[in-house]
Amino acid sequence: MEATTDIVENESVWGGGNKPLNASYGKMMMWFFIVSDALTFSGFLVAYGFSRFKNIDSWPIADEVFYHFPFLHGIDAPMYYVALMTFILIFSSVTMVLAVDAGHKMQKTKVAIYMLLTIIGGAVFVGSQAWEWKNFIQGEYGAVETKGGQILQFVTADAGERVSLESFASTLPTDRAQHTGDEGLWFVSESSLPTYSVAEIQEGFLANPDLLIKTEMIDATTGHKIVLDRAASEEKIAQAVYVVEGANLVRNEYGNRLFADFFFFITGFHGFHVFSGVVINCIIFFNVLLGTYDRRGHYEMVEKVGLYWHFVDLVWVFVFTFFYLV
Template identity: 70%
Template sequence: MSTTVVNAETETKTWDGGNQPLQASYGKMMMWFFIVSDALTFSGFLAAYGFSRFKFIDAWPIADEVFTHFPFLHGVDAPMYYVAFMTFVLIMSSVTMVLAVDAGHHLNKSKVTIYMFLTILGGLIFVGSQAWEWNTFIKGDYGAVQTKGGNILQFVDTDGHRVALKDFVTSDDHAARAQHEDKNGLWFVSEGTLPTYSVDEVLHGLEAHENILVRTQTLTENGEKTVLSRAESLEQIKNNGKLVVEGANLHVNEYGSPLFADFFFFITGFHGFHVFSGVVINIIIFFNVILGTYERRGSYEMVEKVGLYWHFVDLVWVFVFTFFYLV
């Protein structure tokens, strides 16, 4: 009897809490498991992007031609530089975060405060950059024509440089249809902004400019977009042109397949939301640090836990960067 009691007592010591078989506290371990599940969510999105891309592997937009802008440099072709900058900002804020964690281990309150502040700053710069990136993407710059089959036709000059619709199409004011508004039409029907030009106007513009050709989405052997001959170009616009597209939204996308825009909005949006919530959590922890909550507690483990989350956000961005902008 007494032996069983002794056994039961040692059992109790193992199972009544406080035991850490993985040498990690409950909170930290659960943060790791949350990260695993969140990583699976993100890889679900990225794999779905891969699915759609493989489905249209011969006509997918080329990222270098889509993301070519840099703030304050108008008309300069700068593919990827801005995303590279964003990546660097996020990695940098990851570094300040890990420095804050390290300062926390040494119970150095002032250093933790400074590094947490820098981390929040980096996060805000990143979210702001992403907003700018979305804005340029939504506005678009060249415009295109969508066909009946949903394919995108873009315009190039004989040297292969992209040509914007406004450079060769003139709008005929008399032909333009007024935008439907629910206040003077059917109140339960709404309509988005109408395109600046109609397909007919684009066709006239194309007929008037001998040097402009149509470029389809189909990729050639060398991984470039196919440019049609002059006759084929006119033929395509005349027979198949259905809608003028400027910029991108969830329905249409002047850069190519609408799926590209959908995934861009969804994946970078979901990631941006993670960065945003990370910034909010960091701010809460930042104030706790200032108020001395963790100093009184004698442990800065909370900083370590949000640090894990913050690094995870950086980790995801590394993959988004590769699969959206590089590959």
């Protein structure tokens, strides 16, 4: 049985310099910070689970939201991109462990090389996340929202494929212009107007008999979103009040409003952790180059930032599961 403390004979236990649990002060505090941060993240993820269970029959399906892959425009590639991102982050974790291992052996050059690789991996991951956000914010097809806050998407009747608003919206003469502070009330601001008005979408939809409406609701037996028939679609389109293109913190074209909020908040908070991890890794990297830890006689700082970096990886494993897989 391993004891909690070492029994030291003929030495002053109260004189300081002891290492309870055989871990140094800094390492132990890094671990306890990680515990508290892990609880923060679990709070966020459980809140996401709460909203999802509350809207269990209408939550957006991840494969229908995240299907982009660089240089494969228009090709349906769900999950491959996040799988790649996951692999990049796990790989940067590996180079971090290798840096810590080289640090134990006091190999300065090796530590520096592995730290540099870790920083590059982290930077690539943050860049990938930015690209993911860009696609999410921009959207591709667009949708309309009803007064009750339900998102209606448009699909073709024969293949059930998503149709973009621009492919069927008709053009109506309109006097509606973007409100700007210098041409209207200076104290009132307006977010940018959608490309099409609700009336244009409604008229275009009625003029295209081969279009149907895809609702938010999930068919419990097939697991797919319910597509209305033509008569019900024509009835539903009359209830549209907003045109939604892409996503912001108020509404998004993918479905439930909370979905985009949680996406931005949780992946954003994680991305912020990755970013700060990269910054801290850079500081340690330059300290390694300057020989600070060589003079100090040990590379424990590398081990401590390593713990933080692995924690970021650990959180991503859970974010990946709950946003993209489940």
